[in-house]
Amino acid sequence: MALVALLIPCFVISFDVTHSCQNADNFVGASSPGDIVIGGLFAVHGKMLHPEEHPMRPVIQNCAGFEIQVFLQTLAMIHAIEMINNSTLLSGIILGYEIYDTCAEVTKAMGAALRFLAKFNASKDTVEYKCNYSDYIPRIKAVIGSSYSEIAMAVSRILNLQLIPLVSHASSAEILSDKIRFPSFLRTVPSDFYQTRGMVRLIHRSGWNWIGLIATDDDYGRSALESFGIQAMANKVCIAFKEMLPAYLSDGTINAKVNQALEKIVKETRVNVIVVFLRQFHVTKLFKKAIERNIHKIWIASDNWSAAVKITSIPNIKHLGTVVGFAYKSENMSTFHDFLKTLHLQPTENNMFLKEYSVLLSTCAHVEDQDLNKCISNYSQENLIYQAGIRSQIWRDDFLMDNIEPGFIQSTMLAVHAIAYAVREQCKDRDCKNPVAFAPWELLEELKKVTFTDNEKEVHFDAKGDLNMGYDVLLWKEISGHMVITEIAEYDLQKDDFIFKDEEKEMEFLNFQVSGGHTVFVL
Numbered sequence: 114m115a116l117v118a119l120l121i122p123c124f125v126i127s128f129d130v131t132h133s134c135q136n137a138d139n140f141v142g143a144s145s146p147g148d149i150v151i152g153g154l155f156a157v158h159g160k161m162l163h164p165e166e167h168p169m170r171p172v173i174q175n176c177a178g179f180e181i182q183v184f185l186q187t188l189a190m191i192h193a194i195e196m197i198n199n200s201t202l203l204s205g206i207i208l209g210y211e212i213y214d215t216c217a218e219v220t221k222a223m224g225a226a227l228r229f230l231a232k233f234n235a236s237k238d239t240v241e242y243k244c245n246y247s248d249y250i251p252r253i254k255a256v257i258g259s260s261y262s263e264i265a266m267a268v269s270r271i272l273n274l275q276l277i278p279l280v281s282h283a284s285s286a287e288i289l290s291d292k293i294r295f296p297s298f299l300r301t302v303p304s305d306f307y308q309t310r311g312m313v314r315l316i317h318r319s320g321w322n323w324i325g326l327i328a329t330d331d332d333y334g335r336s337a338l339e340s341f342g343i344q345a346m347a348n349k350v351c352i353a354f355k356e357m358l359p360a361y362l363s364d365g366t367i368n369a370k371v372n373q374a375l376e377k378i379v380k381e382t383r384v385n386v387i388v389v390f391l392r393q394f395h396v397t398k399l400f401k402k403a404i405e406r407n408i409h410k411i412w413i414a415s416d417n418w419s420a421a422v423k424i425t426s427i428p429n430i431k432h433l434g435t436v437v438g439f440a441y442k443s444e445n446m447s448t449f450h451d452f453l454k455t456l457h458l459q460p461t462e463n464n465m466f467l468k469e470y471s472v473l474l475s476t477c478a479h480v481e482d483q484d485l486n487k488c489i490s491n492y493s494q495e496n497l498i499y500q501a502g503i504r505s506q507i508w509r510d511d512f513l514m515d516n517i518e519p520g521f522i523q524s525t526m527l528a529v530h531a532i533a534y535a536v537r538e539q540c541k542d543r544d545c546k547n548p549v550a551f552a553p554w555e556l557l558e559e560l561k562k563v564t565f566t567d568n569e570k571e572v573h574f575d576a577k578g579d580l581n582m583g584y585d586v587l588l589w590k591e592i593s594g595h596m597v598i599t600e601i602a603e604y605d606l607q608k609d610d611f612i613f614k615d616e617e618k619e620m621e622f623l624n625f626q627v628s629g630g631h632t633v634f635v636l
């Protein structure tokens with residue numbers, strides 16, 4: 114039934130001089146062989162560089178803006194796979210991985226997705242065009258990712274062709290719950306619907322009924338605004354203003370928009386509570402300017418930035434007022450911490466991200482931990498060519514640990530666990546040492562049914578493929594001169610209410626609610 118064979122083009126990544134484009138393997142970020150291979154898609158770089166000269170060539174370009182937080186998510190995936198390999202869960206079946214960097218671009222992610230679809234064990238990467246893929250065995254059995262909902266939507270559509278499960282650890286757009294459009298998509302985080310509902314609950318409960326909203330103008334921001342608007346209306350919370358910041362425009366335009374948003378905040382003196390659905394990059398811009406203008410408010414943070422250590426370290430951040438936010442639930446990170454401490458023992462040959470991190474560390478060797486993020490994200494893969502061969506001997510694991518966003522580490526590890534438990538079910542009655550033992554669509558059936566325990570809690574995907582674990586409510590507190598992110602409550606999705614570990618936390622929660630003060634009741 115094979116009609117056409119597509120040859121997968123070769124992509125250039127000239128990060129290292131010894132690493133010129135020979136074949137599509139140069140495009141792989143990190144890999145390890147196994148009987149069952151899991152793909153990974155992560156935006157390890159924040160952007161792809163676009164060449165200025167014309168004509169444009171169809172070549173995947175270098176990327177820039179190394180994101181430590183996302184790099185840590187790839188390590189969490191590797192760590193979880195290694196733990197499973199080293200356990201008895203799969204009785205000798207070895208999990209492998211093949212992780213690609215999307216550079217936050219749909220097009221680049223599609224390149225990786227095409228490769229995932231290619232036929233298993235073929236001498237060349239070829240995707241067979243078929244009308245029935247029931248017996249077709251691709252390179253990988255499931256994919257974890259991606260970070261951005263926009264990318265997950267595109268990739269999920271192409272993986273649907275073979276019903277390859279895409280298990281996302283971060284894509285929270287509501288639309289991805291639609292199983293008619295996204296039948297092979299699952300996620301280990303709740304849909305944004307629950308987050309906006311939780312925020313409205315918090316606002317309503319605190320008696321703050323007059324609020325402002327700021328969002329990034331992209332799929333994520335717009336969908337969050339819409340969802341928030343509907344729930345706010347139902348709870349008689351009034352929205353005094355909505356400001357959107359452009360996602361992709363030049364710095365000049367963004368700065369003008371940020372100023373415009375701040376004007377609004379200053380003018381609307383009755384509004385004390387601002388809900389912020391922004392990308393981290395925008396939050397940083399907004400807060401730096403807000404501090405300059407002595408703005409003091411209650412800021413409600415979305416999962417996007419509520420746990421961003423980078424933002425807590427903006428100078429004078431404490432003058433901004435109170436920050437309270439929602440983050441994906443997380444538990445004990447101690448095994449991941451141990452893993453990071455032994456990172457220097459990990460081989461770098463099969464992990465380009467680790468190699469790049471090492472080169473970046475040596476390039477930024479003179480920089481203190483608190484400025485390291487800025488230095489690291491300042492380099493592009495292009496600049497680094499000249500640094501090839503240098504390797505850092507110091508891995509700065511304290512810096513890595515400070516940059517962990519626990520919710521995303523947890524959700525990434527959960528995605529690996531869900532797949533591993535489904536593989537175990539799948540392999541009860543067949544020899545999975547043989548990679549052709551089953552096709553991805555069969556694993557998808559198991560994944561939808563699988564129940565497993567995570568930190569003594571039973572978890573399973575709901576009918577929409579979502580894993581509704583709830584949120585942690587975080588409060589930013591100043592402790593001995595530093596802004597520290599603390600957990601004060603849990604938001605329970607089923608009960609639509611807040612749960613406290615102890616009375617002290619509950620008191621703290623009530624206190625901060627009262628500090629909202631200045632409530633204006635509007636009929």
Ligand SMILES: *[C@@H]1O[C@H](CO)[C@@H](O)[C@H](O)[C@H]1NC(C)=O
Pocket residue numbers: 195196199
């Ligand atoms: C694998 O498991 C053994 C025994 O539980 C443990 O001693 C060892 O440190 C583990 N290795 C890794 C890489 O996790």
Ligand SMILES: *[C@@H]1O[C@H](CO)[C@@H](O)[C@H](O)[C@H]1NC(C)=O
Pocket residue numbers: 234547548549
């Ligand atoms: C993969 O291909 C090689 C040679 O092309 C063959 O020897 C091997 O048995 C194949 N592996 C599987 C699992 O089919």
Ligand SMILES: *[C@@H]1O[C@H](CO)[C@@H](O)[C@H](O)[C@H]1NC(C)=O
Pocket residue numbers: 245246247248
């Ligand atoms: C697709 O292929 C499988 C296995 O070869 C076969 O059992 C099934 O009937 C086919 N489905 C259709 C709709 O042709």
Ligand SMILES: *[C@@H]1O[C@H](CO)[C@@H](O)[C@H](O)[C@H]1NC(C)=O
Pocket residue numbers: 445446447448
């Ligand atoms: C986390 O788990 C480790 C063992 O896995 C345990 O030693 C440690 O006490 C736990 N920490 C917390 C805060 O529960």
Ligand SMILES: *[C@@H]1O[C@H](CO)[C@@H](O)[C@H](O)[C@H]1NC(C)=O
Pocket residue numbers: 487488491
């Ligand atoms: C970023 O790079 C530019 C030139 O490449 C340099 O002038 C600047 O100082 C760097 N900024 C930081 C924060 O390292």
Ligand SMILES: CC(=O)N[C@H]1CO[C@H](CO)[C@@H](O)[C@@H]1O
Pocket residue numbers: 194195196197198199205207
């Ligand atoms: C069976 C097997 O290969 N297990 C490996 C899985 O990963 C761990 C951690 O890297 C190795 O120690 C095991 O040998």
Ligand SMILES: CC(=O)N[C@H]1CO[C@H](CO)[C@@H](O)[C@@H]1O
Pocket residue numbers: 260261262263283284285329331333334391392393416417418
């Ligand atoms: C880490 C994180 O939450 N990223 C989200 C931030 O916002 C963008 C769009 O604004 C989302 O697509 C990301 O998933």
